Amino acid sequence: MRYAEVVRAGHGVESIRxxxxxxxxxxxxxxxxxxxxxxxxxxxxxxxxxxxGAGTGKTKTLVSRLAYLIDSGVSPDAILLLTFxxxxxxxxxxxxxxxxxxxxxxxxxxxxxxxxxxxxxxxYGRPAGITSDFTVMDQADAADMMNLIRSDLGxxxxxxxxxxxxxxxxxYSMTVNAQTKLTEIVDKHFPWCKKSQDGMKEVFGSYVKRKxxxxxxxxxxxxxxxxxxxxxxxxxxxxxxxFEHILVDEYQDTNAIQAQILLGMRQAYKNITVVGDxxxxxxxxxxxxxxxxxxxxxxxxGAKVITxxxxxxxxxxxxxxxxxxxxxxxxxxxxxxWSQRKSEQKPVLMTCVDESDQSRAVCEAIIEHLEMGxxxxxxxxxxxxxxxxxxxxxxxxxxxxxxxxxxxxxxVEAAHIxxxxxxxxxxxxxxxxxxWFRVLQLLEGIGPKSAQRLMSELGVRRNLSLREEIVSPxxxxxxxxxxxxxxxxxxxxxxxxxxxxxxxxLRQALADCQGxxxxxxxxxxxSTGSETNVSxxxxxxxxxxxxxxxPAQLDRLRAFYEPIFEEVYSNAFVRVRDIEQLQEIAxxxxxxxxxxTDLTLDPPVSTxxxxxxxxxxxxxxxxxxxxxxxxCEWDVVHxxxxxxxxxxxxxxxxxxxxxxxxxxxxxxxxxxAKNTLYIYFPFRHYHRGRSMSDGxxxxxxxxxxxxxxxxxxxxECSPDMxxxxxxxxxxxxxxxVDERLNKLWE
DNA sequence: CATTTATAAATTTTT
DNA sequence: TTTATAAATG
Numbered sequence: 001m002r003y004a005e006v007v008r009a010g011h012g013v014e015s016i017r018x019x020x021x022x023x024x025x026x027x028x029x030x031x032x033x034x035x036x037x038x039x040x041x042x043x044x045x046x047x048x049x050x051x052x053g054a055g056t057g058k059t060k061t062l063v064s065r066l067a068y069l070i071d072s073g074v075s076p077d078a079i080l081l082l083t084f085x086x087x088x089x090x091x092x093x094x095x096x097x098x099x100x101x102x103x104x105x106x107x108x109x110x111x112x113x114x115x116x117x118x119x120x121x122x123x124y125g126r127p128a129g130i131t132s133d134f135t136v137m138d139q140a141d142a143a144d145m146m147n148l149i150r151s152d153l154g155x156x157x158x159x160x161x162x163x164x165x166x167x168x169x170x171x172y173s174m175t176v177n178a179q180t181k182l183t184e185i186v187d188k189h190f191p192w193c194k195k196s197q198d199g200m201k202e203v204f205g206s207y208v209k210r211k212x213x214x215x216x217x218x219x220x221x222x223x224x225x226x227x228x229x230x231x232x233x234x235x236x237x238x239x240x241x242x243f244e245h246i247l248v249d250e251y252q253d254t255n256a257i258q259a260q261i262l263l264g265m266r267q268a269y270k271n272i273t274v275v276g277d278x279x280x281x282x283x284x285x286x287x288x289x290x291x292x293x294x295x296x297x298x299x300x301x302g303a304k305v306i307t308x309x310x311x312x313x314x315x316x317x318x319x320x321x322x323x324x325x326x327x328x329x330x331x332x333x334x335x336x337x338w339s340q341r342k343s344e345q346k347p348v349l350m351t352c353v354d355e356s357d358q359s360r361a362v363c364e365a366i367i368e369h370l371e372m373g374x375x376x377x378x379x380x381x382x383x384x385x386x387x388x389x390x391x392x393x394x395x396x397x398x399x400x401x402x403x404x405x406x407x408x409x410x411x412v413e414a415a416h417i418x419x420x421x422x423x424x425x426x427x428x429x430x431x432x433x434x435x436w437f438r439v440l441q442l443l444e445g446i447g448p449k450s451a452q453r454l455m456s457e458l459g460v461r462r463n464l465s466l467r468e469e470i471v472s473p474x475x476x477x478x479x480x481x482x483x484x485x486x487x488x489x490x491x492x493x494x495x496x497x498x499x500x501x502x503x504x505x506l507r508q509a510l511a512d513c514q515g516x517x518x519x520x521x522x523x524x525x526x527s528t529g530s531e532t533n534v535s536x537x538x539x540x541x542x543x544x545x546x547x548x549x550x551p552a553q554l555d556r557l558r559a560f561y562e563p564i565f566e567e568v569y570s571n572a573f574v575r576v577r578d579i580e581q582l583q584e585i586a587x588x589x590x591x592x593x594x595x596x597t598d599l600t601l602d603p604p605v606s607t608x609x610x611x612x613x614x615x616x617x618x619x620x621x622x623x624x625x626x627x628x629x630x631x632c633e634w635d636v637v638h639x640x641x642x643x644x645x646x647x648x649x650x651x652x653x654x655x656x657x658x659x660x661x662x663x664x665x666x667x668x669x670x671x672x673a674k675n676t677l678y679i680y681f682p683f684r685h686y687h688r689g690r691s692m693s694d695g696x697x698x699x700x701x702x703x704x705x706x707x708x709x710x711x712x713x714x715x716e717c718s719p720d721m722x723x724x725x726x727x728x729x730x731x732x733x734x735x736x737v738d739e740r741l742n743k744l745w746e
Numbered sequence: 747c748a749t750t751t752a753t754a755a756a757t758t759t760t761t
Numbered sequence: 762t763t764t765a766t767a768a769a770t771g
Contacts, residue, residue: 114761447750627759
């Protein structure tokens with residue numbers, strides 16, 4: 001605990017300690033571990049499964065093991081560390097750095113499965129059928145592609161009901177990741193799509209084909225091709241044997257393919273360490289399965305299992321409440337968490353009138369703890385869905401309480417950022433259909449139809465039957481026949497009249513980025529354009545100079561884009577700031593490809609990631625979805641909207657498994673707290689739109705806290721609750737105001 | 747007539 | 762902030 005606090009306090013403190021007190025290989029960190037943790041840390045060769053309950057020092061153990069391996073002479077670049085987020089990998093590596101030889105962990109391969117897959121496929125992908133210049137589609141891109149195919153196949157006709165793009169993608173992804181027949185998946189998770197199954201099969205078939213035609217991979221492809229890479233003769237063992245040791249965090253949230261990848265990655269070397277807790281498995285919507293943990297000992301023969309049960313994080317009352325929630329779980333795997341942290345303070349169950357009352361109560365509790373010495377950064381507010389924090393955010397802003405929100409809508413999901421990235425992706429991969437589609441439709445006068453026509457005339461779709469001619473049989477090098485960009489520069493297809501000027505500006509902007517000097521055109525198309533470059537002797541084809549560097553490309557694209565988006569978006573001012581932030585991030589990159597890929601695989605999770613170090617010094621509160629709070633801990637935790645319907649979320653109660661996962665989710669939220677835990681229950685719920693009698697209804701406390709469990713909590717009421725119910729007065733006021741208004745047009 | 751643009755409705759969790 | 766439907770435009 002002490003240790004964790006020092007690390008949280010910042011790198012400065014730790015590095016001083018590391019520099020003066022610890023000689024590189026004294027392994028003094030072993031003394032800070034308990035018996036189980038030490039056994040796990042110093043485990044020798046072979047397979048190891050660490051079952052680590054919440055707050056049992058899982059990360060500490062993994063970090064120690066990492067340091068221990070390096071101290072024992074394992075070469076850092078022969079260690080692969082797979083984590084759930086990039087943040088987790090970076091934090092572990094930085095912590096390990098302070099335990100062993102400084103700088104040594106820099107060479108460790110650390111990242112998410114997807115990020116590592118990307119890295120491996122760029123280098124070794126060719127034998128698996130991947131050219132190294134692919135771009136990665138994020139979820140929205142993949143959904144857009146589903147949508148394009150749906151309309152191409154005429155399945156979006158009026159009157160015909162057909163699953164929408166998100167549903168299509170979800171069903172596809174679930175099928176692929178769970179390695180299960182589509183019919184089964186549809187029966188179980190998408191029963192309302194049963195009638196559309198034939199259409200779905202058709203869409204999925206073209207989806208797979210189209211990804212190849214446009215040289216793009218989706219998230220699932222990264223895993224699938226990594227797996228196939230392992231199975232490829234020659235390269236497979238080469239890739240696998242790079243890594244003497246593999247360490248995997250959050251194993252309860254991996255899926256079947258990821259387990260198969262790990263199997264494939266263990267050929268000559270058999271060393272693998274996985275850490276997980278079945279009680280915290282909350283990603284089944286991504287096809288994660290606890291079978292991976294349960295079957296580990298069979299898949300990796302003779303695996304040793306070590307269980308960590310002492311919780312160092314939470315006080316006994318908090319742990320009692322959390323454990324009670326899990327008591328009711330259908331399936332439990334024997335593990336008794338215990339703590340030595342005594343406390344008189346039970347978790348607080350705070351009943352509030354409604355959401356705004358809840359927001360006030362949260363703010364007041366936060367300020368109270370702040371004044372008692374708990375900084376904002378040691379407090380967090382957790383919720384089930386991104387929009388649950390909307391009212392609170394307004395209240396926090398009103399009171400000038402700084403906060404950063406994790407989860408929910410992300411920076412890269414903002415329309416204007418996606419636009420900017422689409423420009424870059426078109427430049428990086430001229431066959432990227434989704435990006436072209438987006439870019440072209442930005443131009444006034446171009447809608448879906450014209451965009452489709454232009455794309456087909458540009459040749460955005462690669463004909464895979466010509467593929468053998470594209471790749472030279474001898475060198476294996478790709479021979480560029482005629483890329484859509486070249487077509488745009490040399491012989492642009494005509495755009496609709498209304499789009500002429502912007503079209504020509506776009507062409508110029510893209511050409512400038514690539515360092516292409518456009519050929520001089522006949523006066524008709526030249527009259528409106530802003531072409532300042534003149535090619536030598538009016539040659540019919542374009543010529544090439546040096547390509548602009550990444551920041552300059554962004555400047556150039558912004559110059560083209562800004563006038564357009566000021567037209568399209570209302571609050572352009574805020575958006576310009578975002579684009580500036582994007583440029584700031586880009587400043588750290590030399591390679592355009594790496595920049596684009598990093599943004600899709602490890603998108604900034606909150607605005608805090610974007611701000612410079614000066615801002616991160618500031619004390620701020622954390623707002624987070626429960627999913628994003630995985631692996632984190634705070635002194636004081638506030639869980640809001642603990643009403644049935646929100647936790648468990650109505651929408652996810654399709655089956656029993658759904659309910660069980662919601663229970664684990666609630667468990668995860670409770671176990672984030674170290675010293676103090678608040679649970680807020682607003683019992684009145686307003687709904688706009690449908691005018692049900694008086695616009696609100698009453699909801700129940702979450703079913704995960706039944707009556708017999710209440711004694712584990714200190715039950716309190718918000719100040720508003722104590723006062724008389726003011727509803728009657730309120731509606732009277734409203735009536736009076738309405739009456740006055742009505743007089744105005746009587 | 748085919749497309750584009752304006753309007754209204756609805757929104758889980760994430761690599 | 763996106764997406765299905767209606768109105769408007771060339």
